Amino acid sequence: MKLKKGKYFTSILIHLVLIILAFMCLFFFYVLIINATHSHADLQKGFSALPGKSFIENFKNVANDGSFPMFKGIVNSIIISTSCAVICTYFSSLTAYGLYAYNFKLKKFAFTFIMAILVMPTQVTAMGFLKLITRMGMYDTFFPLIIPSIASPAVFYFMYSYLQSALPLSLVEAARIDGSGEFRTFNRIVIPIMKPAISVQAIFIFVGSWNNYFVPALIIQSKSKMTVPILIATLRGADYMNFDMGKIYMMITAAIVPIIIAYLFLSKYIIAGVALGGVKE
Numbered sequence: 302m303k304l305k306k307g308k309y310f311t312s313i314l315i316h317l318v319l320i321i322l323a324f325m326c327l328f329f330f331y332v333l334i335i336n337a338t339h340s341h342a343d344l345q346k347g348f349s350a351l352p353g354k355s356f357i358e359n360f361k362n363v364a365n366d367g368s369f370p371m372f373k374g375i376v377n378s379i380i381i382s383t384s385c386a387v388i389c390t391y392f393s394s395l396t397a398y399g400l401y402a403y404n405f406k407l408k409k410f411a412f413t414f415i416m417a418i419l420v421m422p423t424q425v426t427a428m429g430f431l432k433l434i435t436r437m438g439m440y441d442t443f444f445p446l447i448i449p450s451i452a453s454p455a456v457f458y459f460m461y462s463y464l465q466s467a468l469p470l471s472l473v474e475a476a477r478i479d480g481s482g483e484f485r486t487f488n489r490i491v492i493p494i495m496k497p498a499i500s501v502q503a504i505f506i507f508v509g510s511w512n513n514y515f516v517p518a519l520i521i522q523s524k525s526k527m528t529v530p531i532l533i534a535t536l537r538g539a540d541y542m543n544f545d546m547g548k549i550y551m552m553i554t555a556a557i558v559p560i561i562i563a564y565l566f567l568s569k570y571i572i573a574g575v576a577l578g579g580v581k582e
Contacts, residue, residue: 333557336550344546359551371552373525374532379559381443381517381528382510385450386503392451394499397460398491402473412461419454423515431519441522450510456502463498464491500567507563529556 336344339353363371400412434445468491476486492499514530521527533556 330557333550333554337547337554339550340547341545344550355547356551359545359547360555362545362548363551363555366548369532369535369552370524370527371529371532371555374527374529375556375559377443377526378511378528378530378556381446382507382559384443384447385510386506388447389450389453389456389506390499390503393453393456393502394460394492394495395487396457397464398468398487401461401464401468402470415454415457418452419458427515427519434520440520441526442520443526445520446510446513446517450506453506456506459502460495460498463495467498468494504564504567508560511560 332348335350335352336348337359338356339349340355340358343349343353343355363369396415400408430445430449431440434440439445472490473486476490481489511528512530513528514534517528518531518534521531533553
């Protein structure tokens, strides 16, 4: 009887902790959305837990602000983040498959070299990277923000670990015996098996690229090409007399909508991808 009461108390405690953590995570989103429905004058009066009546007005102010192309920035961020997610997951999966399915002399060296790059911070190579893309004529373009995503040691390692637990080499050998080409085997057999892992990493890469500020701030100069983090950073220099808090909250709300949509679209693969990627036979 005491054992049952102990389990019941533990279950209540666990659920209580989870409810508190969920509340702490969602409360800030709630505050953001609620503030986006209030006017600047209402926000000056203090926080209100109830929605306001200025949502449409704030949305129009954001859409019609020619000096702050927020929606153009959202489109730019979507293009860059989506391209990075697609390129990074595909080529990282291809690299992981190559090192997993093939045996060659420099296999261990290649794996060690890729993992060594993982400890090198972006800031160390920033100036050299900036000089390189300037000489190549890619300054103030999207290409330097997309192309380097092909090489991602962290994603490669996750894909490699996933392949070790999810892809038997006998399946690859059977495909070769049946006359399947290497790229056809990868695209038709390996990619479907890696779908959960690819979906998980696609979310992380999309969000990471969306929130990336350092590299785009070095490369992008044209206002029409700026991404969401750069545009939001410019709010710090806004004129205090013309500072509209309602519009600011609406801008930030609009900026996080694509991330929420991407997460909801791919979230069902997270548990399966992480679980299978972390378990080895």
